[in-house]
Amino acid sequence: DTEVTQTPKHLVMxxxxxxxxxxxxxxGHRAMYWYKQKAKKPPELxxxxxxxxxxxxxxxxxxxxxxxxxxxxxxxxxxxxQPEDSALYLCASSQDRSGLAGGDxxxxxxxxRLTVL
Amino acid sequence: xxxxxxxxxMDSYEGQEVNITCSHNNIATNDYITWYQQxxxxxxxxxxxxxxxxxxxxxxxxFIPADRKSSTLSLPRVSLSDTAVYYCLVGDTGGFKTIFGAxxxxxxxx
Numbered sequence: 001d002t003e004v005t006q007t008p009k010h011l012v013m014x015x016x017x018x019x020x021x022x023x024x025x026x027x028g029h030r031a032m033y034w035y036k037q038k039a040k041k042p043p044e045l046x047x048x049x050x051x052x053x054x055x056x057x058x059x060x061x062x063x064x065x066x067x068x069x070x071x072x073x074x075x076x077x078x079x080x081x082q083p084e085d086s087a088l089y090l091c092a093s094s095q096d097r098s099g100l101a102g103g104d105x106x107x108x109x110x111x112x113r114l115t116v117l
Numbered sequence: 118x119x120x121x122x123x124x125x126x127m128d129s130y131e132g133q134e135v136n137i138t139c140s141h142n143n144i145a146t147n148d149y150i151t152w153y154q155q156x157x158x159x160x161x162x163x164x165x166x167x168x169x170x171x172x173x174x175x176x177x178x179x180f181i182p183a184d185r186k187s188s189t190l191s192l193p194r195v196s197l198s199d200t201a202v203y204y205c206l207v208g209d210t211g212g213f214k215t216i217f218g219a220x221x222x223x224x225x226x227x
Contacts, residue, residue: 004160031213042204042217043161056213090160094213104208105151106215108160 003027004109006091012115015081021112023074023091031055031096032074033106034066037088049074050096081116088113121205121218128224135192137221139205142186150181150188153204155220161204165190192223200225 004025013019023032031050035043048056049068057066063085065077074091092106122140129135141150149168153161165172167179167188178191192199202220 033213033215042220044217045215048213050213088158092160096213104213105163105166106161107163111158111160113158 004091004093004107006089006109006112008112009110010113010115012117013078013081014117015083017081018077018079020078021076021089021091021114023076023093023109024072025093025107026072027093027095027107028071029093029095029107030071031094031104032068033092033094034074034076035090035092037090037111039087043090047076078114081114083116086114086116120216121207123203123205123218123221125219126222126224128226129195130226131196132194135195135199135223135225137190137192137203137205137223138187139190139218140187141205141207144185144207148185148207150179150185151206151208152177152179152190153206153217155202155204161217164203195223195225197225197227199223 007022033048034046036046037043045058046060047066052068052071063080067075088111090111091109094104094106149166151166152164154164155161165174165177165179167181169181172179180189202222204217204220208215
């Protein structure tokens, strides 16, 4: 199974709502990532978890709150978002080859299309 | 992290070979070169990865010269379904900080 799944596929929320995006992988990967992608732009890294610990936070506003309950699951909690946060949110996972030779390949999910009204 | 530069867009016809070159002048010793393909409203998909010389898999080849300051993704006999954005990434083996460049929009015409 080389699949990363994301739910929901589409999400529309108001600026006062609280919602969560979910990501799951069963490849035994120990690194998981959240990216944000605006239309016709490349994905931008937001957060990285390694072995369930937050490894990288790319100065993301606190209205985005990541959570890694276990090695297979990654959540992104959303609160008080702005219309400019509307984007495709991508989750990815990788084996985490820290200290090992060889590149670490990321596997991406299909994304959640988020619209903030 | 090494910055990458790719052509913004390329056009091709079905059945042709397409070569997309990526420049990465500041590549570090530990850096690998990875290419991803992305269709609209989908997540990027891994195509190929290499460190030096030539790598080939069932979908593409990757050519890396000795100085490693550039790399070329070669797609043999493209079809309409190869129309997508192709990203070249450069990163080290233990780092997670992934920076996507602008990518190359490939449009394959009939």
